[in-house]
Amino acid sequence: MGLELVSFAICPYVQRAVIALKEKGVEFDVTYIELDNPPSWFRDISPLGKVPLLKVDDEVLFESAIITEYLDEVYPPALHPRDPLLRARHRSWIEFGSNLLVEQTRAMLAQDEDGFLQQTEALGGGFARLLQAIGDEPYFMGEHFSMVDAAYAPFFMRYEILKEYRDDLEDLLPTRLASWSEQLLARPSVQDSVVDDFSQRFVSFGRSKGSFILSEG
Template sequence: MSLSITLVSHALCPYVQRIAIALSEKGVAHERVTVDLANKPGWFLALSPLGRTPVLRVGEAALFESAAILEFLEETQPHPLYPADPVERARHRAWIGFASECLNDIAGFYTVPDSGTLERKAAALHARFRVMEGQLGPGPWFAGEQFSLVDAVFAPVFRYFDTFDRIGDFGVFDGLPGMAEWRRTLAGRPSVRNAVVAEYPGRLADFLRRKDSALSRMMEPSCLTLRQSA
């Protein structure tokens, strides 16, 4: 008998989205439970030593940290999302780590207190994406015709910019046609669309607005627009 699988998630967590996309691409039946990280229930803290999402419950076991969960899914579930060649597989793992660094940069971008630092953070993101642009092949996916885990982990990176673009023009994708096209193609993938709930844009906007940051102060004239588009 196969073990039941439950994805314990938070509504805005990009690392949860990675796992949701991988589960969908692999056709893995699972349940999804969402927790409030501002009011963590005791049962969740018992499963997650770091108090973070995602957690994947597999039968009675609890797996934490998205990289470990992705590796588990690759080892145990059908429809591999890593290339078969060991060198290419290692290269993909490295670019998955690069995506995590992009997420760290994004967190820095939406929390900085002043506009000058915000511009520098946007430039740093542009520099990251320029490096990635040089790695893209003919598409439509990172590895060509085959959707991979690199695609799965960059989709949540790009999703932030659906909201950022409504706030202002930060030039992050300027002169990067490959990245812009990859972003558009990923946005249309069913597994990517379904990795978040319909209310995600509004929830992200509210989250950003509460940060008392340079970005949140730019949002004031567009709050209504953001809410209506959610």
């Protein structure tokens, strides 16, 4: 089966799919597009106009959660727990992680200090909730890397970059979440899930959108 992932280089949702593919050792091709100026073939095949898309032979899948669920059904090892209730719980927390990614993007793209502080308050609230759900170290559910871990790794990778620009983000992250982040970012599947100049591209993107915290001063 030929797999082709359609990607925008700094998209965290694409990155979730890449991590899942790498954890499973599945071969795939990547086609990068620029979202500011998407090619017409992309508009033709992307119902929501968003990445990721996963082309499976002639079929096109969209939405990262659907893509990763498909991958988990087809390729071992399973990254979701077998128990239906636990699996549903994990899916719920993945959805929570998607909301946290939105809050993070808003914080990054805030145009002034007030906007940034407002968004970090929202992030802090999200962290407090997450602390109630996460188990003992190292991963979300203890010893084994799961789909929830794949879903949060892109958030923490971006958080590390943003921390370089704002010390207060270091203090905002609770210790347990910081140690989870460390585990995730050390994982080869996570390290190999982005382009080589990811940090630079991420920062340039933020600057091009007028990010207050990433501004060059």
